[in-house]
Structures are given as C-alpha cells and as structure tokens.
Amino acid sequence: MTSSTIPPWAALDIPTETPTIPAPPVAADILAGLNPGQRQAVTCTAGPLLVLAGAGSGKTRMIVNRIAWLIREAGAAPEEIFAVTFTNKAAGEMRERVAGMIGMAASRLWIGTFHATCARLLRRHGSLLGYSERFIIYDDKDQISLLKEILREMNIADAVLRAETVRAVIDDAKNKGRDSRRFADRAATFQDKQLATIYQLYQERLLACDAMDFGDLLLQTVRLFTDHPEVLEDCRRRFRYILVDEYQDTNEVQYRLLALLASEHRNLCVVGDDDQSIYSWRGARLKNILDFEEDYPEATVIRLEENYRSTQKILAAANRVIAQNRERKGKDLWTRNPEGELLGFHIAADEYDEARFLVRQIRESGRDYADVAVFYRTNAQSRVLEEVIGQAGIPYTIVGGFRFYDRAEIKDLLAYLKVINNPRDAVSLQRIINTPPRGVGKKSVEAVRQWQSGEETGFLDAAREWAVSAVGGGTAAARRAVGELATLLDDLHARRDNLLPSEILKQVIAATGYVDWLLEGSESRHQGESKKENVEELINALATWEQGADAPDLGAWLEDIALVSAPDRRDDDHLARVTLMTLHSAKGLEFPLVFMVGMEEGLFPNRNCLHRDADLEEERRLCYVGMTRAREKLYLVACRSRRFQGARLDNKPSRFLFDIPRELIEVETGGSAGPPPYRRRFAGGGSAAASAGAAAKVRQSAPSTAETTAASVPAAGRGAYPVGSKVEHGVFGPGVVAAVEGAGDDTKLVVIFRDRGRKKISLRYARLTRC
DNA sequence: AGAACGTTCATTTTT
DNA sequence: TGAACGTTCT
Numbered sequence: 001m002t003s004s005t006i007p008p009w010a011a012l013d014i015p016t017e018t019p020t021i022p023a024p025p026v027a028a029d030i031l032a033g034l035n036p037g038q039r040q041a042v043t044c045t046a047g048p049l050l051v052l053a054g055a056g057s058g059k060t061r062m063i064v065n066r067i068a069w070l071i072r073e074a075g076a077a078p079e080e081i082f083a084v085t086f087t088n089k090a091a092g093e094m095r096e097r098v099a100g101m102i103g104m105a106a107s108r109l110w111i112g113t114f115h116a117t118c119a120r121l122l123r124r125h126g127s128l129l130g131y132s133e134r135f136i137i138y139d140d141k142d143q144i145s146l147l148k149e150i151l152r153e154m155n156i157a158d159a160v161l162r163a164e165t166v167r168a169v170i171d172d173a174k175n176k177g178r179d180s181r182r183f184a185d186r187a188a189t190f191q192d193k194q195l196a197t198i199y200q201l202y203q204e205r206l207l208a209c210d211a212m213d214f215g216d217l218l219l220q221t222v223r224l225f226t227d228h229p230e231v232l233e234d235c236r237r238r239f240r241y242i243l244v245d246e247y248q249d250t251n252e253v254q255y256r257l258l259a260l261l262a263s264e265h266r267n268l269c270v271v272g273d274d275d276q277s278i279y280s281w282r283g284a285r286l287k288n289i290l291d292f293e294e295d296y297p298e299a300t301v302i303r304l305e306e307n308y309r310s311t312q313k314i315l316a317a318a319n320r321v322i323a324q325n326r327e328r329k330g331k332d333l334w335t336r337n338p339e340g341e342l343l344g345f346h347i348a349a350d351e352y353d354e355a356r357f358l359v360r361q362i363r364e365s366g367r368d369y370a371d372v373a374v375f376y377r378t379n380a381q382s383r384v385l386e387e388v389i390g391q392a393g394i395p396y397t398i399v400g401g402f403r404f405y406d407r408a409e410i411k412d413l414l415a416y417l418k419v420i421n422n423p424r425d426a427v428s429l430q431r432i433i434n435t436p437p438r439g440v441g442k443k444s445v446e447a448v449r450q451w452q453s454g455e456e457t458g459f460l461d462a463a464r465e466w467a468v469s470a471v472g473g474g475t476a477a478a479r480r481a482v483g484e485l486a487t488l489l490d491d492l493h494a495r496r497d498n499l500l501p502s503e504i505l506k507q508v509i510a511a512t513g514y515v516d517w518l519l520e521g522s523e524s525r526h527q528g529e530s531k532k533e534n535v536e537e538l539i540n541a542l543a544t545w546e547q548g549a550d551a552p553d554l555g556a557w558l559e560d561i562a563l564v565s566a567p568d569r570r571d572d573d574h575l576a577r578v579t580l581m582t583l584h585s586a587k588g589l590e591f592p593l594v595f596m597v598g599m600e601e602g603l604f605p606n607r608n609c610l611h612r613d614a615d616l617e618e619e620r621r622l623c624y625v626g627m628t629r630a631r632e633k634l635y636l637v638a639c640r641s642r643r644f645q646g647a648r649l650d651n652k653p654s655r656f657l658f659d660i661p662r663e664l665i666e667v668e669t670g671g672s673a674g675p676p677p678y679r680r681r682f683a684g685g686g687s688a689a690a691s692a693g694a695a696a697k698v699r700q701s702a703p704s705t706a707e708t709t710a711a712s713v714p715a716a717g718r719g720a721y722p723v724g725s726k727v728e729h730g731v732f733g734p735g736v737v738a739a740v741e742g743a744g745d746d747t748k749l750v751v752i753f754r755d756r757g758r759k760k761i762s763l764r765y766a767r768l769t770r771c
Numbered sequence: 772a773g774a775a776c777g778t779t780c781a782t783t784t785t786t
Numbered sequence: 787t788g789a790a791c792g793t794t795c796t
Contacts, residue, residue, distance in 0.1 A: 115786055214786055380782050441772050584784045606783050646787045
C-alpha cells in the first residue's frame, strides 16, 4: 500500500472522538523510501535516542515518520507525544505532515516551540506562581523600558550601567536557570550585587505588571515544576514520548526542563547536529548535545550522514570548512547527487558593487526568483542590497530585520490592546498614556506613578484614581484626558469577551483618532499614508487570524504574535521573490541558488568573535550552515572595501574562504561592468582565498577612494589623522579613523579597529602611528 | 507640552 | 552612517 491510497484529507471528515479511523496502513508504508539509519531512528521507540542528523539528511522526514510510527506501531496516543521544534512554523509544518500520515488525530499532538509550550502550561497553572492566566509576554524592548525606569529610580546613570547591558545579564542568568535569588547568592563584586538588586526589582515589577519575558517562560516553568510536584507529575505522565529537534541549540533551562520531564520513562529522543549550533549568544549549550551519551548512558546513537540536498562540490567545500573546528563529534556528509558546478567566487570593489554583482548573476542564472537566496552576517548589510536589488526591479523579500510588529504605529496599537487585555500592563499603558498626544506630559505621568506607589494597584487603577483625585498634582486638562482614556480602556476591557478583537482594535482607533493623528503628524503625505496602510494591515492580520481561530480571544492573539520568530514570518515560498536573510534565519531552509555575501574578516567572522576560540568556531558553524543551504550553486562574495559605522574599511577576505580547496572554485569576474578580470592571477594552486587575498592586495595598492586619500590632509596637529586615515595602535592593532573630536592636546579619535571594533582614542596618550 | 536641535552609540546573530 | 536619546528652545 502506498501513501497515495489514503489521501491526507481522508480522515478529516471523521470526528476526533470516533474510533473508526481508517484502517492503519501497514508498517512498510512508514518506512518506505527511508535509508537504514532513518529506519532505525524511526523504529527505535524505547529509551533515550540521539540522532545526529547532518544538514540535508532527511531529518524532518525522519521525525514525522517517527511520530507516525509511535502512534501506529508503538501504541502511543497522540496526546502522549510532545515534540519541540525551533520555530512555530516548523511546528505547524510538522503537524501538517503528520496529519497527512495519521489524519486528524495529529491535532492532539503537543507540537510547538519550548516557549510556546511553556506559555501554554503557565497560562494553565501560572496562578500557582502569582500570575494570572492572561499574563503578558514582554519582548526585549519592553524589558528595556522597564529596566530604564528602574535604573532611573535607582539613580544609576546611563554611563554607569546601560539598560541594554542589564537586560543581557538578566537574560543570560535566566538562560542558565538562575533566578534573582540565586543570582544574588553568587554575586561577589559590587557591580554584581548591584545587578542582583536590579534583577530582583525587575522581577517584582514584572509580577506587578502580570508580565513575563522570554526567559521567564522557561524559567518560571522550571519553578512551576519544582515548587509544584503535582504539576510535574501530571506532565510526566502525559508526555510519555518526548522528541526535541535542533537539540544543539537548547540552553541550560531547556535541558533541565527535559530532564525533569523525561527522568522517569526516559523516552527522550533528541535530534540535532553539533556542527549547526549557532545560538550560544542566546544561551545555547553545545555541551547538551556533546554530552548526551554521558547524561543518558543507555542511549542509542544514530548518525545520518547521507545528504540529499547539495551537489558533491558544495558538500566537499562545506566539509572542509567545518573540519577546522575542534569542538565537534566529527562527521562527513556524503551524497549520491551529481558533482555539480564549481562554487562561484567574487571580490567586489565595495558593497554597492557587491549588490550589482548579485543582480547580474541572478539575471544570468535565468532561475525563478523564488529559487534564489542571499545570506548575510548582519542585518545592517541588507540596506544596500535592498536598495540595489530593488532598483534593478528584482522582486525580493526580507526575512527578519525591521519587523512589522516593531513599527511605532503598530506597537502603539498593540499597547492599547495589551492594556485592554490586561490592565496591569504598566509598560504598555505608559506607552499610550499620551499617544496620540492628549496633554499628558512627563510631569503628569510621574504624578500617576507617585499615586500608584504605596497601593497594591495596577497602573490603570492608579491612573483612574489619580484622575478623579483632588490632590496629586498635574493639570486639570491632564486629569480629564487620563480619566477619559481610563474610561475607554475600562469599557473595552469589560466588553472584551463580547467583542471580536478586531472590533476592539477598530474602536480604539475610532475613539482615539489614532489614524487622523498619524496623517497629521507625518513628515510627508507618503509617510502618513504608509503608516495608515500598516494600521490597515494590522486590522487585516487580526481579522484573518480570527477566522482561523476556533475561539478568537485577544489574549491568544497577543501571545501568538509575541512568539513568532523571523523565519515564522517568511512569506510562503510560492511568491516569485528573491529571499534576503541573515545566516541565522537561514537555518533549516534550502535554495537551489545561494549567495553568501560579505565574506570578509571582521564582518564574517565578526570582529566580536575573533578573540575566543569558542566564538570563532561558532562563526565557522554559521558559515557551514549557510553553505549547506545550497542545492545546486553557491556563490561566495567579498568586498575589498566596505562602509561600516561611518568609516570606510578595507577588509581582507574571510579566513573561511581559505579552507576551500582551489579546485572547487571558479572566480567570477562579474561580467563586463565589473572590475578587471582576476582570473589570470589564479593560475596557480592553493586555496581560493590565498589567491583572493593576493588579488585584494594588488588592488589595495591601486588608487584608493576619495575618503582614504591622504592628499588633502594638513601635515600637523589633529589634521595628522584625518577621517579615513589608516592607523596602527600599540594594543588594538590596525584600524581606520571614523571621526575626530576635540582639538589640540584634547583631540580624541574615533577609530574602528579591524579586530576590536569601535574605540575612542585620546591622541595625548595613545600609541598611534599612521600608516 | 511639544518641537527642534545636538550628542551619542551602534551593528552579531533573536525565541 | 543613521537611529535613538537627551537637552534646549519656543
């Protein structure tokens, strides 16, 4: 029997409760077309299992079939299976594919990201921890607002401790499973103790706002399990089979959650690739996957090393790059695919030239735009690419970057909805208390805050009371305005269960004159119109969501949009557009034609990662991830010169290029409009970048751009180091002057160092030479 | 209270 | 280079 005998929709008409599910296909169906390793991974259902799944090794297919196998052959009920994915989109796709094999029962599976699943548990049981079931999820911007407030109150100057720094510290602590108390216990230095105080205060504020940040979703779940064993017991019993995808990117808290859930039945299957661990900055621990066999000594280990995605040449190049790493289990991907074309390689003059090269190659390739992807290391690189590609008339889509939900007008309206959903959300209320402007300035906001402190009330309660109070400061106009706002929010809060969320949104817009304010306040008509369109798009998005939801609830929608990731937001692929995204967003995807741009020292590997081996290895993994996305053709592109933070830098080709054997590479001249052909210079052997480096060097001695020309520079004083001049620092090494401040003895230079980034240098003390 | 100006910082990646 | 913030001015 083949899978086509039972179409995916066959079971859809059958109610979930009805036991008359279509006759289960025989086991061969699930295993058909799988290689021996995949088969073993699918059928090995008892005990811990580690599947080391190389890039393009058919991992998703294996997971889907395993779930089907568990249900059909191992007698598991769908609700006993808990599958963790890295993105919500992956979760949705997985559920769909399982549904194609087992039908409607798939809707009873627990599939989701750690964050989404934890949020679900916390909504149910959060009251045990003091949160309501409607708690709000704060994103990093909300975190920073709250922390800024706290720092202000503690009279800690921005120069001493930045909110962003504190946020990173707290995040890191949470990823490691440290709550504010444990953090305080380990704090030894003055600064750590100060941070501990802030952490604690921050946590109290979150609770008062009925809010959790991303880290809390995980950490509070651990707390829930530890403090309330009956909940843990319940979950343990429920989740008899646990499956974790992208295990190499799990952090310490996630590790502990899994240990808590799986310690009894030990049916824990983790799937991952140590060579694709790229989220250490988010707390991911490579150790989790490297040590799995120690954590679970009875574990079965399966390696999937046959690649079904890329050509032999692409794979060979990627293998050589990743082979340089030490912290890895070690594996070699192989493929039965054709040998394929050589990797394309190009050095552009600057970032605009780089973008033009893309345009030419994309056109020449004659491919569908949807087949093409461009990967870069940092979001900032997308601006020029967008500009040039867009002007060339090539349709493109950007994954991640400046997000729709980050736009000011969207955040404003979301803040209204958040307060209506949960009146304790003080951060959101402060955002909208004077937006659109209603005469409530800093003083009045401060007065409301004063009013609140002392009482155990929410911020909206405080605002309402303040508005009608006889004392408490503030102008009469401000009080009236706050009173009106409170009435509006109260009213919509009271009716939130009887109104569709989109209706609530429309009423907010109508009552506040929000769109009118947008149109008046914008610099240009065009800008105003664009913002108005965004608002309309928000209403549409919400209305669309309502149609798909069985019980359209404002809180549920707010949670959904809080937990979507950049890859989640990717348009469906059928659109004929070139895809632009960061290397991080590219994980898990594949494209026939891939360009990796900005392959330069300092950018990729990034200058911030040059000083620690572990960081450098992660950059290398990132490179490996990017390369293994390509099915048929891969281009690697670098620039000789690039503008960075206002200064123009001359970069060397990335060290990763040096790892690729010369014979796998073909140097592209970029067509007639490009720089002179380098091909001749590559006659010899050696690695690609050795040649590339030579080429770059040759070019560097050629006439340079206006910014770096020394001709117009005065000979003495501060003029000795004009903007754009290259310098060498005794400690920081080579760099470029980005700005000059002050004069005479007091002159300070802003220098971008190749390996250390931006630094401010006092000319009086610095050991600096011009070169 | 709100606009306009100046200063400062950042760019590594994001659930 | 540019956004985001804080200060000053109206």
